Amino acid sequence: xxxxxxxxxxxxxxxxxxxxxxxxxxxxxxxxxxxxxxxxxxxxxxxxxxxxxxxxxxxxxxxxxxxxxxxxxxxxxxxxxxxxxxxxxxxxxxxxxxxxxxxxxxxxxxxxxxxxxxxxxxxxxxxxxxxxxxxxxxxxxxxxxxxxxxxxxxxxxxxxxxxxxxxxxxxxxxxxxxxxxxxxxxxxxxxxxxxxxxxxxxxxxxxxxxxxxxxxxxxxxxxxxxxxxxxxxxxxxxxxxxxxxxxxxxxxxxxxxxxxxx
Amino acid sequence: xxxxxxxxxxxxxxxxxxxxxxxxxxxxxxxxxxxxxxxxxxxxxxxxxxxxxxxxxxxxxxxxxxxxxxxxxxxxxxxxxxxxxxxxxxxxxxxxxxxxxxxxxxxxxxxxxxxxxxxxxxxxxxxxxxxxxxxxxxxxxxxxxxxxxxxxxxxxxxxxxxxxxxxxxxxxxxxxxxxxxxxxxxxxxxxxxxxxxxxxxxxxxxxxxxxxxxxxxxxxxxxxxxxxxxxxxxxxxx
Numbered sequence: 001x002x003x004x005x006x007x008x009x010x011x012x013x014x015x016x017x018x019x020x021x022x023x024x025x026x027x028x029x030x031x032x033x034x035x036x037x038x039x040x041x042x043x044x045x046x047x048x049x050x051x052x053x054x055x056x057x058x059x060x061x062x063x064x065x066x067x068x069x070x071x072x073x074x075x076x077x078x079x080x081x082x083x084x085x086x087x088x089x090x091x092x093x094x095x096x097x098x099x100x101x102x103x104x105x106x107x108x109x110x111x112x113x114x115x116x117x118x119x120x121x122x123x124x125x126x127x128x129x130x131x132x133x134x135x136x137x138x139x140x141x142x143x144x145x146x147x148x149x150x151x152x153x154x155x156x157x158x159x160x161x162x163x164x165x166x167x168x169x170x171x172x173x174x175x176x177x178x179x180x181x182x183x184x185x186x187x188x189x190x191x192x193x194x195x196x197x198x199x200x201x202x203x204x205x206x207x208x209x210x211x212x213x214x215x216x217x218x219x220x221x222x223x224x225x226x227x228x229x230x231x232x233x234x235x236x237x238x239x240x241x242x243x244x245x246x247x248x249x250x251x252x253x254x255x256x257x258x259x260x261x262x
Numbered sequence: 263x264x265x266x267x268x269x270x271x272x273x274x275x276x277x278x279x280x281x282x283x284x285x286x287x288x289x290x291x292x293x294x295x296x297x298x299x300x301x302x303x304x305x306x307x308x309x310x311x312x313x314x315x316x317x318x319x320x321x322x323x324x325x326x327x328x329x330x331x332x333x334x335x336x337x338x339x340x341x342x343x344x345x346x347x348x349x350x351x352x353x354x355x356x357x358x359x360x361x362x363x364x365x366x367x368x369x370x371x372x373x374x375x376x377x378x379x380x381x382x383x384x385x386x387x388x389x390x391x392x393x394x395x396x397x398x399x400x401x402x403x404x405x406x407x408x409x410x411x412x413x414x415x416x417x418x419x420x421x422x423x424x425x426x427x428x429x430x431x432x433x434x435x436x437x438x439x440x441x442x443x444x445x446x447x448x449x450x451x452x453x454x455x456x457x458x459x460x461x462x463x464x465x466x467x468x469x470x471x472x473x474x475x476x477x478x479x480x481x482x483x484x485x486x487x488x489x490x491x492x493x494x495x496x497x498x499x500x
Contacts, residue, residue, distance in 0.1 A: 005343040007334045007350070037345050194366030205380065223365060226348050241319060241344050248321040252278035
């Protein structure tokens with residue numbers, strides 16, 4: 001067990017404690033806890049079915065765990081977020097938390113314009129002036145390195161890499177305190193993957209956005225994360241500094257995982 | 263002024279797939295002052311690199327303490343919170359390896375400028391400094407804006423050195439940084455290390471050819487098991 005922080009005195013942004021969730025007989029999450037500091041990137045790795053995406057969706061308040069607590073240290077945000085009603089959840093997720101899904105169909109309206117997809121976020125947060133909506137949508141798309149001449153094209157006409165950029169623009173449009181990424185580069189070809197990774201790294205360094213990223217691609221996790229959490233069968237088997245988990249894995253499962261990497 | 267105080271540090275590895283344990287080093291103690299250069303000696307596998315990585319917390323120790331005298335007070339790196347270690351690595355502790363960790367589609371100069379930008383320098387100043395150090399280590403100007411993934415081993419290592427030595431640190435760990443360098447780059451490295459040493463950076467290094475840095479070495483520790491009984495060694499406090 002490591003000591004409590006002594007030098008970094010800021011409070012954690014995110015604290016999740018003992019989150020458990022069962023789907024029928026299947027225990028998807030058992031006692032998962034995580035702490036993330038402002039500006040930090042937490043990577044979560046694990047095989048399919050390890051519960052990593054369920055945990056991420058819980059952080060996006062799409063799932064209601066059976067037990068456990070989840071707090072965000074933000075102004076006007078109090079108590080266990082799992083206790084919020086549907087409306088409060090929707091407002092919180094629309095304004096403070098951004099998410100990028102592996103499947104753009106989950107995050108985007110495929111037949112609406114890309115700029116409209118981003119602006120929809122701003123509308124939910126109460127912005128009504130058309131010029132502001134458009135400017136902010138353009139800024140977010142630009143920060144996501146989306147080619148602006150295509151901002152009015154619907155995502156269905158765009159490549160997978162471009163669709164991920166629209167999702168990313170939508171997620172960061174309101175400068176969220178927390179950005180959640182669920183396999184953001186899985187399914188993209190390697191050159192596009194590199195570009196998306198580069199964009200994420202820039203956002204992380206320039207805007208200091210706190211991120212939780214789930215991927216089964218260890219290279220992606222290693223490139224982006226400060227800290228890594230390894231999950232298996234709904235449990236956290238190991239967590240630590242990214243280089244430590246990859247270079248000196250303690251748990252048998254993590255060793256197996258690291259040694260299996262190409 | 264003490265920078266590092268290592269007490270009874272022990273490291274071993276558990277190899278779960280073999281069901282075995284392997285000791286790396288046992289009960290190491292030493293202390294290091296500002297501006298001091300400590301050379302780690304020992305045959306292959308004696309645990310030199312392992313010790314450096316354990317000090318940097320890339321490896322977890324089994325027991326012992328790594329007391330680092332940071333600007334924020336003394337902190338045990340073996341047990342410090344991950345966020346504190348991340349912070350110290352960005353501000354006070356540097357690690358020079360023999361390998362560059364290139365990122366896809368990131369140019370050599372951007373990679374070198376990164377530590378300065380993260381420390382709060384403007385993009386322009388960071389880039390200017392980055393170019394200065396790429397030049398100093400002998401990376402050809404045509405390559406500055408290129409992606410280092412395709413560079414030769416020697417060129418990659420020069421980019422790596424420029425990146426890790428651009429920002430003066432309180433403690434610098436060196437893991438065979440001269441391995442793939444030509445004579446000119448080696449001279450540039452020794453010059454930069456001497457400069458940092460004079461500014462007070464404490465250094466611990468592993469070198470295949472310690473002759474490269476002979477003029478910088480203040481003390482040595484031999485990690486070869488049973489190289490000399492511990493009782494007879496002056497460099498190891500018991």
